[in-house]
Amino acid sequence: MPQASVAPNPVQPQAIPSASARIVILTGAGISQESGLETFRDPDGIWAKVRLEDVATPEAFARDPDRVHAFYNMRRARHRTSTVAPNAAHAALARLEREWPGDVLIITQNVDSLHERAGSTKLIHMHGVHSKARCNGCGHIVAWEGDMSTATVCESCSQAGGMRPHVVWFGEMPLDLDRIQEALVACDLFISIGTSGNVYPAAGFVGLVRKLGVAHTVEINLEPSRGATMFAEAHYGPASVTVPAYVAAILPARDNG
Numbered sequence: 001m002p003q004a005s006v007a008p009n010p011v012q013p014q015a016i017p018s019a020s021a022r023i024v025i026l027t028g029a030g031i032s033q034e035s036g037l038e039t040f041r042d043p044d045g046i047w048a049k050v051r052l053e054d055v056a057t058p059e060a061f062a063r064d065p066d067r068v069h070a071f072y073n074m075r076r077a078r079h080r081t082s083t084v085a086p087n088a089a090h091a092a093l094a095r096l097e098r099e100w101p102g103d104v105l106i107i108t109q110n111v112d113s114l115h116e117r118a119g120s121t122k123l124i125h126m127h128g129v130h131s132k133a134r135c136n137g138c139g140h141i142v143a144w145e146g147d148m149s150t151a152t153v154c155e156s157c158s159q160a161g162g163m164r165p166h167v168v169w170f171g172e173m174p175l176d177l178d179r180i181q182e183a184l185v186a187c188d189l190f191i192s193i194g195t196s197g198n199v200y201p202a203a204g205f206v207g208l209v210r211k212l213g214v215a216h217t218v219e220i221n222l223e224p225s226r227g228a229t230m231f232a233e234a235h236y237g238p239a240s241v242t243v244p245a246y247v248a249a250i251l252p253a254r255d256n257g
């Protein structure tokens, strides 16, 4: 009987980390693109349709809160549609967390919840989440699903007008930076997936790892990012193909197909 042929793994890592390696993974909008969510800076991305200065700064919210609410209400609703679901890349990272003997931490710039829905639990949302709202007045943070407007009342201070998406806009401090820096400096393998390397401080993580840490650095993206030359290794192609292939290749040989 003829043997079934096994396709070779399209991704050949240049370095296989030791079993105890601490892995930190930075993800960006590219990992969710095949889940039906737009990226920001691709030719058909969000910033090709709307100016970030009009919707993603504290000044924009102060100037025209209705416009900012409309933008986020539309995106929050899109996230809730049944066609938006984790893809094979999110699933592969959840598998890596389950099966890797050492620590695996995902730092995501994404405000969607696709990593959680795929099963990842060790996760930092450095740019916030669509699923929470925050009061500009008293700082109260609350789980949020539906639309928000200037009439929305804060359940803590009872004031209207200050409720906003719990996301990080330009000029605001990203979340959990102390924990992030600690993880970056201590990691053995740093993998950046689906991010263009335009937005700081995330775009500077690879430089930080190289300066203060010892980690091997890997970029996985559709195309070389702005910081591509900073990485020791790179794999280019759609995340739904490259990420599962990379994960399969660094997990024990029995899983490599």
Ligand code: BJW
Binding pocket: 027, 028, 029, 030, 031, 033, 034, 039, 040, 041, 042, 045, 056, 109, 110, 111, 127, 167, 168, 169, 170, 171, 172, 173, 174, 177, 193, 194, 195, 196, 197, 198, 199, 200, 201, 220, 221, 222, 223, 224, 225, 237, 238, 239, 240
């Ligand atoms: C695929 C794919 C597929 C597609 N498979 N891949 C001058 C110099 C340096 C810094 C600054 C400066 N002027 C101002 C700053 C600071 C500023 C900044 O970086 N500005 C730059 C534009 C220059 N940064 C900030 O203000 C940040 N805060 C800050 O710096 O605080 C002070 C501080 C000081 C010191 C230390 C630490 C902090 C805050 C940034 C907030 C960003 N917010 C947003 C919106 C979040 C809410 C929302 O979603 O609406 O975050 S903007 C947007 O960009 C979003 C993203 O998380 C972020 C990054 O985008 P990402 O993920 O990289 O997406 P894309 O679209 O750019 O790239 C997608 C990639 O995927 C592409 O490469 C594709 O090829 C690829 N791809 N399909 C694989 N199928």
